[in-house]
Amino acid sequence: xxxxxxxxxxxxxxxxxxxxxxxxxxxxxxxxxxxxxxxxxxxxxxxxxxxxxxxxxxxxxxxxxxxxxxxxxxxxxxxxxxxxxxxxxxxxxxxxxxxxxxxxxxxxxxxxxxxxxxxxxxxxxxxxxxxxxxxxxxxxxxxxxxxxxxxxxxxxxxxx
Amino acid sequence: xxxxxxxxxxxxxxxxxxxxxxxxxxxxxxxxxxxxxxxxxxxxxxxxxxxxxxxxxxxxxxxxxxxxxxxxxxxxxxxxxxxxxxxxxxxxxxxxxxxxxxxxxxxxxxxxxxxxxxxxxxxxxxxxxxxxxxxxxxx
Numbered sequence: 001x002x003x004x005x006x007x008x009x010x011x012x013x014x015x016x017x018x019x020x021x022x023x024x025x026x027x028x029x030x031x032x033x034x035x036x037x038x039x040x041x042x043x044x045x046x047x048x049x050x051x052x053x054x055x056x057x058x059x060x061x062x063x064x065x066x067x068x069x070x071x072x073x074x075x076x077x078x079x080x081x082x083x084x085x086x087x088x089x090x091x092x093x094x095x096x097x098x099x100x101x102x103x104x105x106x107x108x109x110x111x112x113x114x115x116x117x118x119x120x121x122x123x124x125x126x127x128x129x130x131x132x133x134x135x136x137x138x139x140x141x142x143x144x145x146x147x148x149x150x151x152x153x154x155x156x157x158x159x160x
Numbered sequence: 161x162x163x164x165x166x167x168x169x170x171x172x173x174x175x176x177x178x179x180x181x182x183x184x185x186x187x188x189x190x191x192x193x194x195x196x197x198x199x200x201x202x203x204x205x206x207x208x209x210x211x212x213x214x215x216x217x218x219x220x221x222x223x224x225x226x227x228x229x230x231x232x233x234x235x236x237x238x239x240x241x242x243x244x245x246x247x248x249x250x251x252x253x254x255x256x257x258x259x260x261x262x263x264x265x266x267x268x269x270x271x272x273x274x275x276x277x278x279x280x281x282x283x284x285x286x287x288x289x290x291x292x293x294x295x296x297x298x299x
Binding site: 004017019021022023027028030031037039041042043044045128 | 182197201264265266267268269270272273274276277278281284
């Protein structure tokens with residue numbers, strides 16, 4: 001297992017993450033594409049995930065909800081492009097709270113000696129959309145930019 | 161369905177919050193502006209004081225301060241002829257709270273996936289020992 005790495009290049013509307021899992025690729029692939037497995041891990045434990053549909057094939061659609069204890073529910077949906085294979089898959093991703101803001105996510109799985117590295121590449125509609133929606137401050141692996149943010153915030157939090 | 165405020169599930173924010181974050185992160189994108197903010201954590205400072213560590217002009221520093229002010233990250237006041245800048249921590253706290261939410265979403269998800277994969281591997285080993293040549297779960 002490695003720490004999740006996040007890279008957001010300046011001026012490019014995409015975010016790349018990588019994370020290595022201590023399992024062969026076919027199992028990791030199943031965990032990403034079989035709804036009865038996906039529902040067991042996607043999202044923090046404090047949310048209840050409900051998968052309304054998850055049709056992992058070319059043109060297939062998916063929709064799921066994350067609900068908290070207070071009854072707030074957050075919906076997400078998208079479409080698979082191309083048939084998913086153990087080498088990876090492509091899908092669109094849209095948060096229903098911000099309709100029309102869509103990212104295209106490419107996920108690739110590489111096996112090496114019984115471990116599998118999952119790489120995600122999310123492409124947004126503009127650099128601004130990326131910066132606002134996801135990328136800007138994630139600390140590890142940022143190629144530019146916000147490496148001082150944590151330090152800064154630690155100072156701010158320590159300041160009464 | 162409730163969509164107000166930040167979607168803490170994935171850190172994907174509601175649209176009005178996006179606009180505010182845009183300004184904050186736009187302001188934070190520049191290393192000089194981040195250095196200015198770091199300096200201001202030690203207390204208020206004048207333009208001359210803020211310019212001192214950099215090989216850029218005071219007017220250039222003033223332009224950076226305007227960007228920070230528009231993003232709500234600093235407040236400016238006067239001490240006789242000097243304009244003083246003060247840090248405003250709240251937008252930064254909000255921004256990092258949101259970012260932490262996004263990062264935490266995936267880190268916790270992937271930790272759960274680690275656990276699931278351990279269980280799937282054990283299941284496969286059990287089946288393989290039981291003589292199932294595919295080692296695949298049929299559930």
